[in-house]
Amino acid sequence: MFSRKRAISFLCAACMLCSLIIMALPAPVYGTGLSEQLEQARQEKEALENQIKAIRADKNKVLQQKKLLDQRNETLRNEVNLIQKQSDETQARIVDLTAKEEQQYALFCRQVRAEEERGTESYWSVIFKSADFADLLARLDFVSEVMDYDRKVIEDLQATRQQLTEDKAALERQKAELVSAQAELQKDIDEAAALVRDYEKSEAGHNAMLSQAKQDEERIQELIRQQQQSSGSSDGYIWPSNNSHLITDSYGWRICPFHGREYHNGIDIGARLGTDVLASSSGTVIQSGWNGGYGISVMISHPDGITTLYGHMSSTKVSVGQTVSKGQVIGACGSTGNSTGAHIHFTMYKGSSTVNPLDYLP
Numbered sequence: 001m002f003s004r005k006r007a008i009s010f011l012c013a014a015c016m017l018c019s020l021i022i023m024a025l026p027a028p029v030y031g032t033g034l035s036e037q038l039e040q041a042r043q044e045k046e047a048l049e050n051q052i053k054a055i056r057a058d059k060n061k062v063l064q065q066k067k068l069l070d071q072r073n074e075t076l077r078n079e080v081n082l083i084q085k086q087s088d089e090t091q092a093r094i095v096d097l098t099a100k101e102e103q104q105y106a107l108f109c110r111q112v113r114a115e116e117e118r119g120t121e122s123y124w125s126v127i128f129k130s131a132d133f134a135d136l137l138a139r140l141d142f143v144s145e146v147m148d149y150d151r152k153v154i155e156d157l158q159a160t161r162q163q164l165t166e167d168k169a170a171l172e173r174q175k176a177e178l179v180s181a182q183a184e185l186q187k188d189i190d191e192a193a194a195l196v197r198d199y200e201k202s203e204a205g206h207n208a209m210l211s212q213a214k215q216d217e218e219r220i221q222e223l224i225r226q227q228q229q230s231s232g233s234s235d236g237y238i239w240p241s242n243n244s245h246l247i248t249d250s251y252g253w254r255i256c257p258f259h260g261r262e263y264h265n266g267i268d269i270g271a272r273l274g275t276d277v278l279a280s281s282s283g284t285v286i287q288s289g290w291n292g293g294y295g296i297s298v299m300i301s302h303p304d305g306i307t308t309l310y311g312h313m314s315s316t317k318v319s320v321g322q323t324v325s326k327g328q329v330i331g332a333c334g335s336t337g338n339s340t341g342a343h344i345h346f347t348m349y350k351g352s353s354t355v356n357p358l359d360y361l362p
């Protein structure tokens, strides 16, 4: 029996089905790039761990050990970010799939209602005898009257629900991974900080750190000489951190808890690990990356002849030669180099000597 009504309903369903098939096209294989990056980060970390083990035997190489620890922590931080990205992606997919599932389920209900109106006996029996949705799906398999397009609607709905279940499980896994990676990172950061603290306390450690500081300054002076440009005027200076103007250590002579009087050539700004570090003024990046006792640092040369240095960062986001504008994010706050806790070390050089940043900051 092939009535006109049936033909129209078939056409409608076919149209809906077309749109569904388009919706149901396979999603791009998901997370592949991220998984590969994650695997790479983990391998890097392992290689660094082996180097750390090798160097640990040699007590004189503490600073090198700290550098390696910092690098390992950087790869671990990278790992944490990748897992975070992966879990954000899964979360977004779950939102999409939930919407898709709602649409597919609505279509499924319309199909069932259409069949009800036509009084198809088997549909009635299936609906009334089913214990739950899964049972309903199982029973539908045996209904011979279910036409191909009905079957496709059901299959799509099943596939979506299956994917949704898998994604929700994946998300739980990723969240657990994230928590343990973050805990591992904190443990490693503490380990690196303790290393520097112990080292600083010893006579040999004190001397080694002083001599490194001297070498650092010589290298920095050379960089500044190469880039000497005092042709213009600056557009003013801002604090290198959005969230904090808290000075944990000020410019000038200070009494070091371990080795008496020493000169602090900048200010230390209290900031949390990972906080954005901002360019204090616009200029050109003349150094970016590992910088001795300053750990991962960035140096910016400004048109008025001032050079700013941002030290102990966990990562940099700029490269040498790049022009940056005032307030631009140039890196993230960390505790690399000779540092025992997350903070931003900020030095201002005017020519070859340092100046008190507080004379320039608002």
Ligand SMILES: [Zn+2]
Pocket (backbone or CB within 6 Å): 249, 264, 266, 267, 268, 344, 345, 346
């Ligand atoms: Zn400092």
